[in-house]
């Protein structure tokens with residue numbers, strides 16, 4: 367790889383613009399290809415604002431801001447991405463549109479150029495198959511906002527060569543990001559393991575156990591999460607969050623563990639998208655009251671325990687199916703979605719036996735397969751092992 371990398375970005379929307387900023391900040395030449403001129407103008411305006419703010423806060427000086435801006439150049443044709451060492455695609459989440467871009471792009475770039483997708487939910491193997499040389503293709507999944515979120519999931523397809531995995535990881539590490547290696551399985555690490563944070567919260571609401579404000583209060587006050595599930599869904603957007611859930615559910619051949627919620631679907635259908643539409647689970651209109659939680663600690667603990675054990679169970683199952691190492695699973699959830707602790711560290715702390723009992727209590731109550739306990743937890747309970755302490759607890 368040359369000292370100064372040339373990085374191509376296809377699609378200069380929310381993610382493309384953020385990734386371009388990250389690459390330019392790391393000293394790369396960035397070539398941007400975007401089909402919509404209005405998006406180009408808007409993203410450039412946003413970037414200028416962000417850089418000015420960074421200068422005001424003395425995070426960077428004016429010379430650095432200018433060099434970042436000057437390193438990002440728009441190109442008019444996909445063909446102009448020819449000199450790139452790495453191209454990251456960040457266009458709409460449509461497999462056919464993406465594949466069409468990759469098959470054309472491959473003819474324009476050098477044979478050693480890495481071609482990557484920032485897809486959140488599509489199979490990397492399927493996208494890679496659009497290239498003649500699928501071994502050069504990889505998933506590089508940034509989180510939103512890309513300049514602020516430290517985590518990047520690196521997702522090799524079964525076709526990807528080891529050399530490309532190492533190179534892609536080294537480049538993104540050199541940009542100051544924390545990379546984790548994820549299997550090309552639905553939702554990769556974060557979007558798979560985080561599902562119960564939303565799903566179980568919605569279920570608790572649907573069963574009338576607690577309202578939105580009380581669930582959010584429990585997860586923040588008792589669990590130490592920065593945002594509650596309903597606040598977070600309003601922040602992400604109920605459209606985006608619902609679609610991700612539905613995509614993961616379908617990709618898992620309708621495993622009930624990933625079942626979407628009718629409540630969220632109705633909010634999405636009603637246009638109650640959250641912050642961006644002014645109304646979601648909460649109102650964001652000027653002067654709107656914020657509902658008070660029922661600050662009952664016993665209820666709060668029940669809610670938190672239930673959501674946490676579902677998350678731990680999901681993390682354990684991801685480990686069981688080789689989605690990532692235990693360390694990467696914990697890094698992904700703390701750095702990708704700001705969880706206060708790694709879920710497997712948390713499991714060790716509250717005790718594996720406790721986790722199994724809580725899952726079994728839920729399963730025995732509902733008799734629904736979504737509450738099945740991960741075989742990893744059950745096996746660990748039998749042997750007395752924990753995730754991070756490999757010797758037996760009871761010698």
Ligand SMILES: NC(=O)c1ccc[n+]([C@@H]2O[C@H](COP(=O)([O-])OP(=O)(O)OC[C@H]3O[C@@H](n4cnc5c(N)ncnc54)[C@H](O)[C@@H]3O)[C@@H](O)[C@H]2O)c1
Pocket residue numbers: 376377378379380381382399400401402405455456457458459463467484485486487507508509510
């Ligand atoms: N928004 C997120 O939170 C987030 C997080 C991680 C990953 N992603 C993934 O990143 C990708 C982009 O998402 P986004 O939120 O930035 O979308 P976005 O709608 O903000 O931007 C996509 C841009 O791609 C452009 N585009 C569409 N077709 C194109 C083409 N053929 N050539 C060039 N440009 C084209 C569109 O004009 C648009 O500006 C998706 O695959 C999404 O799943 C999104």
